[in-house]
Amino acid sequence: MPFNWHPNEPPPPIEPHSKAKLRVLRNYLRAYFDRLGTVYARDEFKLDLVDGFAGGGTFLDGSETISGTPLIMLEEAREAKTRLAHGRRKRIHFDFKFYFVDVKAAHTDHLRQAMAERGYNANDEAVVIRTGKFEDNVRTILQEIKKRQPRAGRSLFLLDQFGYSQVALRHVADILSELPRAEVILTFAADALINFLRDRPEFVKAVAPLEMSDTDVRELLDLKKSHGGKALVQRALRTRLRQVTAAKFDTPFFIRPTSSARALWFVHLSRHPTARDVMVQRHWDLANTFEHFGPGGLNMLGWDERGDYPLFQFGDVEHKLVHEQLLASVPAEIHALAAESPVTVDAIRHMLANRTAARFSDLDRVLLDLYKGREVEIHLANGNLRGSSTMHLNSTDLIAQPRQRSIFVRGGGVHEQ
Ligand SMILES: C[S@@+](CC[C@H](N)C(=O)[O-])C[C@H]1O[C@@H](n2cnc3c(N)ncnc32)[C@H](O)[C@@H]1O
Incomplete structure (x- = not known):
C-alpha cells in the first residue's frame, strides 16, 4: 500500500522491508562520505543529493518516530561534516545541496515540518523542496547540478518509486550520461511486474517508461512460460535496466518483505566500479537484509539449465x-x-x-x-x-x-x- 503523510496526522507505520531499505541507505551514505573524505584531500567538498520520491520524512516504528530517506540524507551529511573535519589541519568546506521532490503537497508539507522539528532549515539555499512529479523536475535539477559542478557532477539520486514504472529509465540514462560522477539508487518491484505481465495494450502502455515495446513484453511472457520461468524474466529485466540506463555497473540484489513473497529490488546503478564495490560491501555488512537467487560466483545471474537457484544471503x-x-x-x-x-x-x-x-x-x-x-x-x-x-x-x-x-x-x- 502506498504511504500517506499529512502535517496534522501521525506518520505512517513502517513495514519491515522499508526499514531494511532505510538501513542500507544510511549505511551506504556513511561509507560514501567516508570514502570521499579519505580519497580527496581537498579543501572543498561538493555533493548534490537528490531524493526524487521523498515522502513525508518520518515513519512510525511501533511507538517510535524514525527518519525516512530525506532526513537520513540530512543527518548523515551533518554527521559526516563533523567526522571528516576531525583531525584535519586545514579547514574543509563542505558544500552539500539537497533536492527533495514529492508529487503530493501534504507530503512535502509534512517533510518541512519534520525538518523544522529537527532543526533543519527548509528555506535554506542548500535545501530545495519541490512539490511535483520527479519527471517534471529532473531536467531543472540536472541543470542546477551541472551549473554548480560543471566537471564531475558528483551526485547521489535516490529514486524510491512505488512499483516499477514511475521512473522513466531515460531519465536515469540522462543522469548517468550528463553527470559523470552520479550514482543512482532505484527501487524496482520486479516481482510485481512479473506477476502483472500481460500481452495487453494497457500493460504495454504501463511499461513504456522502461522502453519496452509489445514485442519485448511478448518475449518476457515467453520466458516466463519457459522452463526458467520467473528467474529468466528477472535476468532479462536486470539486463534491460542496465542497458537502457547505460550504467556500466549494477547490483541486482533484493529485499524480501516478510509480509509478502514479492521481492523488491534495490538497484544501484553507476559508471564507476568503486561505487559498485562500496554498495556490494554494504550488502555483506548487512547480511540477511539482502538476498538474491543464484550462486555468488561468476555466473551469478547467468542462466542455469538446471533451474535451481539457491538463496544467496551474504553470510x-x-x-x-x-x-x-x-x-x-x-x-x-x-x-x-x-x-x-x-x-x-x-x-x-x-x-x-x-x-x-x-x-x-x-x-x-x-x-x-x-x-x-x-x-x-x-x-x-x-x-x-x-x-x-x-x-x-x-x-x-x-x-x-x-x-x-x-x-x-x-x-x-x-x-x-
Ligand atoms: C515509497 S514513498 C517514499 C518513501 C521515502 N523514500 C522514505 O522511505 O522515506 C514514494 C513517494 O513518492 C511519491 N510519488 C509518487 N509518484 C511520484 C512522482 N511521479 N514524482 C515524485 N514523487 C512521487 C509519493 O507521494 C510517495 O510519497
Missing part, C-alpha cells in the same frame, strides 16, 4: 562458497583475458564486477590464492615479479599466465619477450 557460508566458486572459474577467465598480454588487477575487477556478488577484496584474495598455487603470475607495474609472500594487491599489478615469464613495459604497453 559466512556464502562467503566461503563465493571464494570456492571463483577459485574454480577465474583461471579460465584469466586465460581468456590475459591470452595476449598480462592484464591489470583493475581491469579484472571491472570485467568481473557485474557477474559476481564478490567485493574487490574477495577477488583479490582469489588472485592471491591462484598465485600461491602457481596458476597465475603477478607482476608489479614495472614488470618485476611480485614477492611470493605478498598479501596485498595494487590495482596496477599485472596478472599473467604462468608461461608469460618475462614481461617488460614499452611505451605504456606491456609486451611479452
